Amino acid sequence: MRVAHVAALAASLTLALLVAMPAAAEETASAPEAPDSSVDDTTAFENDTYERGRSLFAQCSRCHELDPLRANRIGPNLFSILGRPAAALQDFRYSQGMRAAAQDGLVWSRDALDRFIADPRSVVRRTSMNYRGMEDATARADLVTFLTGVTPGEYAPQTPVATDGAATEIGAAAMALEGDAAYGEYLSGECVTCHQETGANEGIPGIVGWPRDAFIRALFEYKTNVRSHQVMQLVTSNLGDEEIAALAAYFEQLGE
Amino acid sequence: MGRLSRRRFAQLALGTATVTLATPSIIRAQAKPRVVVVGGGAGGATAARYIAKDSEGAVDVTLIEMNKTFTTCFFSNLYIGDFRTFESITHSYDQLASGYGVTVVNARAAAVDRDAREVALADGSKVPYDRLVLSPGIDMKYDTVPGYSAEAAEIAPHAWKAGPQTQLLKTKLDAVEDGQNVIMVAPPNPYRCPPGPYERISMFAHVLKKKGLTNSKIIVLDVKEKFSKQALFSEGWENHYPGMVEWLPPSVHGGVTGVDVNAGTVETDLDTFEGALLNIVPGQKAGAIATDAGLANDSGFCPIDPYSMRAKEDESIFVLGDACIAGDMPKSGFSANSQAKVAAVQIRGDLTESRVFPARYANTCWSLIETEDGVKVGAQYQPTDEKIASTSSFISQTGESADLRKTTYEESIGWYAGITTDMFGTTG
Numbered sequence A: 001m002r003v004a005h006v007a008a009l010a011a012s013l014t015l016a017l018l019v020a021m022p023a024a025a026e027e028t029a030s031a032p033e034a035p036d037s038s039v040d041d042t043t044a045f046e047n048d049t050y051e052r053g054r055s056l057f058a059q060c061s062r063c064h065e066l067d068p069l070r071a072n073r074i075g076p077n078l079f080s081i082l083g084r085p086a087a088a089l090q091d092f093r094y095s096q097g098m099r100a101a102a103q104d105g106l107v108w109s110r111d112a113l114d115r116f117i118a119d120p121r122s123v124v125r126r127t128s129m130n131y132r133g134m135e136d137a138t139a140r141a142d143l144v145t146f147l148t149g150v151t152p153g154e155y156a157p158q159t160p161v162a163t164d165g166a167a168t169e170i171g172a173a174a175m176a177l178e179g180d181a182a183y184g185e186y187l188s189g190e191c192v193t194c195h196q197e198t199g200a201n202e203g204i205p206g207i208v209g210w211p212r213d214a215f216i217r218a219l220f221e222y223k224t225n226v227r228s229h230q231v232m233q234l235v236t237s238n239l240g241d242e243e244i245a246a247l248a249a250y251f252e253q254l255g256e
Numbered sequence B: 001m002g003r004l005s006r007r008r009f010a011q012l013a014l015g016t017a018t019v020t021l022a023t024p025s026i027i028r029a030q031a032k033p034r035v036v037v038v039g040g041g042a043g044g045a046t047a048a049r050y051i052a053k054d055s056e057g058a059v060d061v062t063l064i065e066m067n068k069t070f071t072t073c074f075f076s077n078l079y080i081g082d083f084r085t086f087e088s089i090t091h092s093y094d095q096l097a098s099g100y101g102v103t104v105v106n107a108r109a110a111a112v113d114r115d116a117r118e119v120a121l122a123d124g125s126k127v128p129y130d131r132l133v134l135s136p137g138i139d140m141k142y143d144t145v146p147g148y149s150a151e152a153a154e155i156a157p158h159a160w161k162a163g164p165q166t167q168l169l170k171t172k173l174d175a176v177e178d179g180q181n182v183i184m185v186a187p188p189n190p191y192r193c194p195p196g197p198y199e200r201i202s203m204f205a206h207v208l209k210k211k212g213l214t215n216s217k218i219i220v221l222d223v224k225e226k227f228s229k230q231a232l233f234s235e236g237w238e239n240h241y242p243g244m245v246e247w248l249p250p251s252v253h254g255g256v257t258g259v260d261v262n263a264g265t266v267e268t269d270l271d272t273f274e275g276a277l278l279n280i281v282p283g284q285k286a287g288a289i290a291t292d293a294g295l296a297n298d299s300g301f302c303p304i305d306p307y308s309m310r311a312k313e314d315e316s317i318f319v320l321g322d323a324c325i326a327g328d329m330p331k332s333g334f335s336a337n338s339q340a341k342v343a344a345v346q347i348r349g350d351l352t353e354s355r356v357f358p359a360r361y362a363n364t365c366w367s368l369i370e371t372e373d374g375v376k377v378g379a380q381y382q383p384t385d386e387k388i389a390s391t392s393s394f395i396s397q398t399g400e401s402a403d404l405r406k407t408t409y410e411e412s413i414g415w416y417a418g419i420t421t422d423m424f425g426t427t428g
């Protein structure tokens, strides 16, 4: 039910955006790296910064939503992040590392955001956020400007929410399955040789407690080489819909 | 028949026991199915932990291991290369005992009585089992290298079992002076960790290079014409250690005819080679306990049923890891860990009501060539009537970017933390 609701909402948001801001909508819907020349000529410098930040957010949008009406994904919803204490969302399961940092008083100021984006693990050593960091300081400043300035309903979902229903989404068949968590537990034996059951990240990302659909999508992205990685492509080559659904069910439950 | 809740039944049973018998705890222990695991390495520790964890107390698990701590062979080359400390590759069994309820017995298993279903310990005591897991690793076939022996290994270490041998090798490597050579005799197939000797050679070269011993060489006398990840290692040696590594196959040296560890020489048909450090890695066979139990064939390793990891010779015994014949799977820690999970599910299915899922196996082996220059090889496997057969695989490519090699190295660190946690229940 929730999925259908979000999809409908997303579709209407996309539509609203298409009407209001054609350039931006096109950009988020297609390749994010494409130069936004249409914006360059017409907008003032600040807007330029903002728009560059928007395209940079493509690096984050795989895991983060940026609209108050949308659910958490692999990472917490980042709407209104400026000035928010770390680990503040009730309905997101943060890592122990993030919760500890919050207890030590970490608040998402512009500066804290900048440092976190530059190198997440230098700010929160054991964070479960699997992002390598952004080296370019100007790019980070642009991104933070966008993150902190975005208004409700402005940011269109980047996930492939096709207008003709969820059927065309990658991994849709597996998402429609119940997922046998006991089978998933057995299958997880292969995964936990590399991905720690505790979710700890010591060189290989934690995969515990992800929302089912995001988990399924990630595995299909490896399977179809949308995300390319030798190990994960091999791992997923032997997993069918049933197996992937089972694993998603198990790992989601493991995070509870 | 009226239904009695499980809890109520347990209370009744316990009540009866206390009234009529003096030693209820023994009665309880005997009522529980017993699994005995010999060998607390990659295969055995994993099997013990999974059976104990997943049966939630319904199965009694005893782990017999002769050493107090376990030093992993995997990453022991990184210790040789100064990338890891010895402590960081040494693990305790405490968490298996306190966190998972495994009874850890620090003793050598001397024999298996398959008819009585008992393991005899070195002190003569007996440990009965319903299902037995043997994961004893390897023993050396010293006589594959003429002149080599267990005593000679105290001077010219093999360091193919981690522990004091590894430390001896490290001490000797650190004592090498400029102009002195290091000689490795590489092992014949099949042996544990196919890329292991070549990763070790890389680590030797790393240490010699770092110390500026530009006149020293590493001479490898191989008994094979080709080896695992050869293109990757050859490229890496050329790039990082030009002129330092001389790898000689038998078609060049004509065969190793003898070693004299006191003189520090290895003789071949071609020439006699002299080194300040001799690292002799002989041929290998299954750990003695498995062979003595009559589970091995002429190859020196134990045939198993690919669908379950059961010994071909005995349905109630499972042989894991280096000691078994695992078809296309290499003898690696990753493989042993993977096989252990298949066996654990089978054993729980045998002894309790739990579901049994079809066997699947996997392996990935990383090797470090030089600082942040990691490579990997991996495959997936499925059981067939004939053997455990490879279904798909990958290998790192030559000419990969430094970034990718660095990521690969970082992954290997993640894997080490992952697999040791998976074996011992903690990274400590």
Ligand SMILES: Cc1cc2nc3c(=O)[nH]c(=O)nc-3n(C[C@H](O)[C@H](O)[C@H](O)COP(=O)(O)OP(=O)(O)OC[C@H]3O[C@@H](n4cnc5c(N)ncnc54)[C@H](O)[C@@H]3O)c2cc1C
Pocket (backbone or CB within 6 Å): B038, B039, B040, B041, B042, B043, B044, B064, B065, B066, B067, B070, B072, B073, B074, B075, B076, B077, B107, B108, B109, B110, B135, B136, B137, B138, B159, B160, B161, B192, B193, B196, B197, B200, B287, B288, B289, B320, B321, B322, B323, B331, B332, B333, B334, B335, B336, B364, B365, B366
């Ligand atoms: C240099 C080197 C590098 C390697 N690198 C890698 C790598 O990068 N990745 C990888 O996956 N693998 C690697 N390996 C291979 C890996 O170490 C082995 O394949 C793996 O340890 C096999 O597991 P096992 O359970 O069969 O045996 P082991 O791990 O050797 O465990 C056997 C245990 O049984 C105990 N034992 C034996 N007999 C008895 C007895 N009678 N009574 C009581 N206890 C007994 C031993 O003390 C030992 O603790 C490497 C090996 C070497 C030598």
